[in-house]
Amino acid sequence: MSAIIDYAPLLWQGLLTTIMVAILGGGLCLVVAFAAGTARLSSHRIVRWPAAVFVETFRGTSLIVQMFWFFYALPFFGIQLHPLTAAVLALGLNEGAYAAEVVRGAISSRPRGQTEACIALGMTPALRLRRIIIPQSIPAMLPPLGNVMVDLLKNTSLVSLVTVADLTFRAQMIRSTTGETTAIFLTILVMYFVLSSLLALLTAWLERRFALDRKAKSIKENVRELTKVGPL
Amino acid sequence: MIWDNSFALSIIPLLLQGLWVTVKITLLGTAIAAALGLVLAVVRRLAIPVVSPVASFFVIFIRGTPLLVQAYCAYFVLPLYGVSFDAFTTGVVVIGINYSAYMAEVYRSGIEGVPVGQWEASTALSLPRGRVWSRIILPQAFRTVVPMLGNYLIQMFKDSAILSAITVVELMATAQAIGSSSFRYLEPLTLAALLFLAVSYPASQIVNRLERRYAPKH
Numbered sequence: 001m002s003a004i005i006d007y008a009p010l011l012w013q014g015l016l017t018t019i020m021v022a023i024l025g026g027g028l029c030l031v032v033a034f035a036a037g038t039a040r041l042s043s044h045r046i047v048r049w050p051a052a053v054f055v056e057t058f059r060g061t062s063l064i065v066q067m068f069w070f071f072y073a074l075p076f077f078g079i080q081l082h083p084l085t086a087a088v089l090a091l092g093l094n095e096g097a098y099a100a101e102v103v104r105g106a107i108s109s110r111p112r113g114q115t116e117a118c119i120a121l122g123m124t125p126a127l128r129l130r131r132i133i134i135p136q137s138i139p140a141m142l143p144p145l146g147n148v149m150v151d152l153l154k155n156t157s158l159v160s161l162v163t164v165a166d167l168t169f170r171a172q173m174i175r176s177t178t179g180e181t182t183a184i185f186l187t188i189l190v191m192y193f194v195l196s197s198l199l200a201l202l203t204a205w206l207e208r209r210f211a212l213d214r215k216a217k218s219i220k221e222n223v224r225e226l227t228k229v230g231p232l
Numbered sequence: 233m234i235w236d237n238s239f240a241l242s243i244i245p246l247l248l249q250g251l252w253v254t255v256k257i258t259l260l261g262t263a264i265a266a267a268l269g270l271v272l273a274v275v276r277r278l279a280i281p282v283v284s285p286v287a288s289f290f291v292i293f294i295r296g297t298p299l300l301v302q303a304y305c306a307y308f309v310l311p312l313y314g315v316s317f318d319a320f321t322t323g324v325v326v327i328g329i330n331y332s333a334y335m336a337e338v339y340r341s342g343i344e345g346v347p348v349g350q351w352e353a354s355t356a357l358s359l360p361r362g363r364v365w366s367r368i369i370l371p372q373a374f375r376t377v378v379p380m381l382g383n384y385l386i387q388m389f390k391d392s393a394i395l396s397a398i399t400v401v402e403l404m405a406t407a408q409a410i411g412s413s414s415f416r417y418l419e420p421l422t423l424a425a426l427l428f429l430a431v432s433y434p435a436s437q438i439v440n441r442l443e444r445r446y447a448p449k450h
Contacts, residue, residue, distance in 0.1 A: 062390040072417035157298035
């Protein structure tokens with residue numbers, strides 16, 4: 001156990017790297033998700049097809065293959081990426097492809113009447129999407145997007161394989177210098193568990209915050225409060 | 233020339249061998265996950281003191297930690313306590329246990345989807361507990377579970393590449409080994425990606441079909 005205390009600063013740095021990779025990857029994932037998700041719903045084939053090919057390719061191959069491809073194969077085209085860039089790019093694009101399907105599903109499950117009403121009011125397609133359709137789809141998107149984010153967080157451990165010094169990478173380093181295998185691996189298991197639990201809590205809070213019937217619920221509760229007081 | 237065609241052709245047999253190992257891991261892993269997941273789901277549902285909460289915590293903990301770190305734990309920690317298997321067996325067991333936690337949730341949703349009336353009818357007929365599970369509840373639960381199990385099968389096929397980190401020689405590890413020995417990474421990695429896609433894309437189309445066929449009819 002003493003090894004853990006001695007090497008705590010190293011683990012701390014690894015934790016910060018893991019969190020940074022998760023935030024950068026998560027940001028990229030959201031951008032990719034909305035870009036590819038809405039592109040797949042476009043009425044133009046030129047927009048729809050590339051998005052579909054992107055999503056199916058990134059969902060159909062493993063993340064680790066993509067990460068190694070960005071890191072080891074791109075140099076053959078003269079593009080040398082920093083390990084961190086390759087890792088974040090692979091994470092963001094891979095999880096973004098999964099999230100794009102979530103975005104597409106949530107948007108296409110909106111009632112047709114909403115779009116028709118927008119058209120009747122003379123809104124442009126972009127305005128329709130930005131002001132009406134996407135805000136309405138957010139509550140339906142949140143739970144599955146939360147799952148994608150937890151997956152992304154757990155998959156940040158793979159960046160250690162392309163030499164990014166994250167939590168898993170540091171743990172391997174400490175393991176090979178001290179030989180405290182059990183203690184170190186149990187420690188990072190718990191650290192990852194705490195991180196993903198916090199992320200799950202954050203998603204649950206966002207879900208409550210953006211629940212569609214929030215207003216309806218509060219009115220109902222108010223009525224109940226009033227009736228509790230006594231006969232009006 | 234960036235892409236060397238004859239080199240690419242020469243490594244295909246090796247990569248196919250790797251793909252076969254990946255498929256074996258997936259099938260064996262799915263078998264473990266499907267069986268253990270069912271046990272976990274039923275144990276949680278039975279609400280046995282101590283045992284059920286432990287099963288619940290197990291599921292949550294496994295779902296909250298990365299597969300890679302779990303694989304490292306099994307590969308590096310267990311031998312210290314005299315439990316040691318070869319990399320392939322360790323890999324299959326780890327990925328099987330990892331997915332059993334996800335499958336347990338799938339089974340749970342399937343079991344919860346069985347109407348309460350079915351339980352009540354079984355009680356009214358005073359069927360024994362074991363028969364209620366095996367003949368009434370689980371067969372109905374499986375109907376909704378099958379396509380979701382298919383999705384996890386495909387997911388596991390792709391995730392098994394992570395096991396290359398604990399020296400399981402599957403498709404990804406083969407591609408990497410070819411890359412490091414020939415100093416050409418482009419062909420093996422691209423072909424590995426294409427092989428993954430060639431299996432998982434048609435498989436996901438089949439699962440989509442199953443989903444439509446097994447969808448509960450209302």
